[in-house]
Every structure is written in structure tokens, then in C-alpha cells.
Amino acid sequence: MTRHAVVAAAAASMALSLTACGGETGSGDSADKGSSTKIGLLLPENKTSRYEALDRPKFEEAVRGTCLDCEIVYNNAVSDIVKQKQQFDQLIAGGVRVIALDPVDATKAAGWVKEAKAKNKGLKIVAYDRAIAGADAYVSHDNTKVGELQGEALIDALGDKASDASIVMINGDEKDPNAGQFKEGAHNALNGKVGKIAYEASGEWDPKIAxxxxxxxxxxxxxxxxxxVYSANDGMAGGIIATLDDAGIKRIPVGGQDAEKAAIQRIIAGTQTFTVYKSPLELAPKAAEVAVDLLMDLPLRAKSEVNGIPSHLLDPVIVDRTNIQSTVISEGIYTADDLCTDELAEKCAELGIK
Incomplete structure (x- = not known):
């Protein structure tokens, strides 16, 4: 039996059960008030363009592709912890049984999850892209590997100069556990392979601060x-490159991650060296699949565990001038028309982007 058939059968069984019980309302434990059809998606911020442009639509598309009766309730916290807590509480009050949560602050979110699950025994949490203690499942990329790839790509870009190179590191927000894993991976790759890390600070995922x-x-x-310059993501890389340009510092290697459209265009132009592509065609659909499985009380098919939580860790890919066509264009994330403005047309042609 295919997964679609299993999900459909589970949905039908749940619907019959609810009908027999006279619907979803009733007395007793608040777990019984959870909706059988609602899945919540809470994303952390909108400064990084991928969340609204890629993660949200791919998640919603994947849920609807396997669960026709499911309703997705979406909110973005715009980097505000208090706002995200309010959104989290509103979902639970609205009867949402499964929440895919990408937290602004994972430590604080772990407290919310613990408290909410104690009061709502049927509540299920998918930690989306950032690990949360107490979650029922975790879906992300291998974040330490992301940092290692970034560091290795920076070394490759420096070539023979790497062993004497002076590196600036602008890391992500220290409240974000992913930022610590990216940083750890980057240091794994860079330490002992470059001259020195001459300056290191947090850019707080903000291009202006970076x-x-x-x-x-x-x-x-x-x-x-x-x-x-190591930049933990593409948004910050944009702010870093603008500052370098203003200072008259040109053509030094700068790399990020997220494969944002602006970053790919900078790579084409030659002002950014690389990015890390974490395919939303894998991440968002996998998180959606896990959310639907939890909603339908189906077994999770996790390939690993992180801190005891069933986990799916996906593989990231470096994107530079040599493989734009075979990655973000071939997968349909962007078209050549999206990327190749009039001023970039000649460079796109040189790189075989079409």
C-alpha cells in the first residue's frame, strides 16, 4: 500500500471515529478538543527571503498533496519571540493538533512545548529546521555539515593563500541553535587550515547588523x-558585501547559505563566491510528511535520532558559479529569467545559465 493510500485510509478512519463520537467537541481532557484536520506552521522571520518564498508554499503544497482534508494555519513571527509565543498559543486554542515550529528562540520554545504538551496530551510538535527539546520529530539539514561545507568552500576559494589567510567570521544569532552548529562546522573546516580567524562576531541574522x-x-x-569573509547566511552576506564595496575591498571570497535569489545573482556577478543550497523541495515536504503522519497517528520513518528525537537530516549542497544551472535552476527554484537581469545577461551566457 502506498503512503497516499495509508494516509487516505487513516483520514477516513478518523473521520468515521469523529462522526461516531458526535464530532470533535466534548468534555474532559483538552487533548480531545484538538482538530483532526488542522496543521500549524510557525516560521521565525521574514528577513531571510526563503521562508515566505520557498518554505511556506512548499510545505503547504506537500500537505495538500497527501491530505486533501487538512487545513494549514500559518504565521510568521517576524523575529519576535513574544509574537511567536502568542501565535503558538492561538494555534492550540484553535484546536490545532500538530504544529511544525521553526522557533525564534529554541530554548524558550522548549519551555512552551513542555507546558503545552502537559496540558494537551494529543499535541504533536515537529521541530522544523531548528531542534527543540521535547518535540516529537525533527526535520532539518545536517547543520554542522553546512558549516563544514562553508569553511571548505572558503578554503577552496583562497587556494594557495589559505594557509596564511586572515579570515573574518560573521556568525548567526546566538539564540539560534543552528547558528552554533554552523559555527562549529565552519571552525572544524577552517581551524588549522587558514592563517587565523582575525575577527569573529554575531550578525544576528540581520544584514544591517552584519x-x-x-x-x-x-x-x-x-x-x-x-x-x-565567512557569512553564516546569504542575507548577512549582502550587508557584508555592501560594506566591503563601500570600503573599496573587492573580489575577496565571501560565502553564505540559503541560495537566496539575490545571493545567486551576486554569485553570477562575481561579488559573492558561494552559497549553500538546502533544498526546500526536500525540507518543507519532508516536514509536511512528518506532520501528516503525526496527525494520522502513523509510524514515523525517521532515519536517525537527535537527542532522542526521531529525526530526518538532509544533505546540503554548495552552489557556486559552476553549478547554478544544475541545482537551483534544474530543481525549478528559479528560472534563468528570474536571475538573469539585463545587466547580468552576458555573465549568465558565459556560465551557461538558460
């Missing part, structure tokens, strides 16, 4: 003492 930290690094080190 640009300010880059400006501080330039002031502290001097323009001629910076050979490459």
Missing part, C-alpha cells in the same frame, strides 16, 4: 588584512 560588524572588522584589522 554590515556594521564588517565595518568594525575593517576598522580593527585594516583593509589590507582581510582575505576572506
Amino acid at each position: 554590515g556594521e560588524k564588517m565595518s568594525a572588522a575593517i576598522s580593527n584589522l585594516g583593509k589590507s588584512k582581510i582575505d576572506a
